[in-house]
Structure formats: C-alpha cells, structure tokens
Amino acid sequence: xxxxxxxxxxxxxxxxxxxxxxxxxxxxxxxxxxxxxxxxxxxxxxxxxxxxxxxxxxxxxxxxxxxxxxxxxxxxxxxxxxxxxxxxxxxxxxxxxxxxxxxxxxxxxxxxxx
Amino acid sequence: xxxxxxxxxxxxxxxxxxxxxxxxxxxxxxxxxxxxxxxxxxxxxxxxxxxxxxxxxxxxxxxxxxxxxxxxxxxxxxxxxxxxxxxxxxxxxxxxxxxxxxxxxxxxxxxxxx
Numbered sequence: 691x692x693x694x695x696x697x698x699x700x701x702x703x704x705x706x707x708x709x710x711x712x713x714x715x716x717x718x719x720x721x722x723x724x725x726x727x728x729x730x731x732x733x734x735x736x737x738x739x740x741x742x743x744x745x746x747x748x749x750x751x752x753x754x755x756x757x758x759x760x761x762x763x764x765x766x767x768x769x770x771x772x773x774x775x776x777x778x779x780x781x782x783x784x785x786x787x788x789x790x791x792x793x794x795x796x797x798x799x800x801x802x803x804x
Numbered sequence: 805x806x807x808x809x810x811x812x813x814x815x816x817x818x819x820x821x822x823x824x825x826x827x828x829x830x831x832x833x834x835x836x837x838x839x840x841x842x843x844x845x846x847x848x849x850x851x852x853x854x855x856x857x858x859x860x861x862x863x864x865x866x867x868x869x870x871x872x873x874x875x876x877x878x879x880x881x882x883x884x885x886x887x888x889x890x891x892x893x894x895x896x897x898x899x900x901x902x903x904x905x906x907x908x909x910x911x912x913x914x915x916x917x918x
Contacts, residue, residue: 694846722904731911732911732912733808733895733897733909733910733911733912734847734895734897734909735909736906736907739904739906741904780846780847782846788852788859788860789904789905790835790837790852790859790899790905790907791849791852791860792849792907793849794846794847794848795846796844796845796846797844797845797846
C-alpha cells in the first residue's frame with residue numbers, strides 16, 4: 691500500500707527566506723507525486739506534479755520539487771517566501787495505474803513571519 | 805474561470821440524522837472524486853466516478869455512506885445515519901479523464917455532527 695509522511699507538522703519562516711517542506715513516500719513502483727496547497731476555508735490547489743522524466747519539477751507560484759528515488763523523497767522548495775504563501779501544504783502519492791487515487795500526507799502548516 | 809461548486813458550505817446536524825452534500829464539477833470533467841478531510845489530516849478518497857460509474861469506493865463506509873452521479877454530471881454524497889466521527893470537511897474534485905489529469909477541488913462542505 692502507498693503512504694506519505696510529512697515529518698514537519700508546522701514550519702515558521704521569515705518573509706524572504708528560503709523554504710523546504712519535506713515529503714517521504716512509500717510505494718513499490720515509480721509513483722506519481724503531487725504537492726497541493728490549501729488556504730483556510732478553501733479547497734486544494736495543485737502546485738506541481740511528477741510523473742516521469744526530469745526529477746526537478748517546476749510549479750506555480752515559484753515552487754519547485756525534486757524527486758529523489760534513492761531517498762523516497764519529493765521535497766518542495768521555494769527560494770524566497772512571500773507572506774501570501776502562508777497555508778497548509780499537502781504531499782500526495784498515486785499509483786501509475788490510477789493517478790486519481792491519491793494518498794495524502796497529513797500536511798505541513800506554513801507560517802510566514804514579517 | 806470554471807470552478808467546482810459544492811453546497812452547502814457548512815452543515816450542522818445531530819447524530820442519527822441524515823445529511824446530504826452536493827457537488828457540481830467543472831463542465832466536461834468526466835471524473836469526479838469525493839474526499840473526507842478530518843481536522844489535522846490530509847484528504848482521504850471516499851469514492852471516484854468515471855461518468856456515472858463508480859471506479860473506486862473501497863474506502864467508502866457503505867453501511868452509512870452512499871454516493872451517486874446519476875447523469876454523469878453532478879453528484880450527491882449522503883450519510884445516514886450520521887455519527888459524531890463523521891465530523892469533517894467533505895471535498896469534491898473533478899478532472900478530465902486519463903492519467904495525469906489535474907484534479908480541481910471545490911471549497912468543501914464542513915460537517916459538524918452534534
């Protein structure tokens with residue numbers, strides 16, 4: 691069975707600082723990997739996804755993530771955080787037979803200090 | 805920009821009562837998903853439709869939950885009878901069919917069972 695671990699429940703960074711959110715997955719084959727963002731009272735929005743090819747994936751809002759098969763990781767990064775990035779971030783994994791059936795991690799809440 | 809619509813946004817009900825949620829996907833999206841998100845956790849897929857057919861409902865508690873998408877467009881998720889543990893956010897998402905298609909999420913229905 692597939693699973694996702696997001697080790698950091700809550701992260702606080704200063705505005706303008708760099709950000710890295712960790713994600714570790716468990717899946718027997720090559721997974722489909724996703725990062726979503728959820729602002730309070732809103733649904734989830736897809737930031738980026740990895741299916742195959744280049745292991746460094748660019749997404750919206752200046753985010754990127756790197757797939758590292760040897761470490762079973764898919765960490766999300768942003769070089770300079772803006773106050774509007776404060777939200778909850780979810781990593782998800784899906785099988786390559788049903789990309790729609792995603793298993794989500796429990797999320798990391800990002801707080802941005804002025 | 806087209807969005808996934810959900811109603812109601814908030815619902816308070818007493819345990820043992822019946823409750824229903826409605827979702828209208830983005831026009832043309834053949835695939836529809838219902839997720840349950842318990843506070844502090846990531847979304848969990850309850851049911852996935854392809855047009856009017858159920859693709860996956862392995863995590864749907866079928867003794868009390870039911871879902872339908874009769875004409876392959878909008879969908880209803882029902883709980884009868886509701887239990888205290890059903891308090892959660894219920895999210896609907898839709899996508900075009902096919903592997904890798906992006907899921908678009910609605911704002912969700914926040915259910916509180918008292």
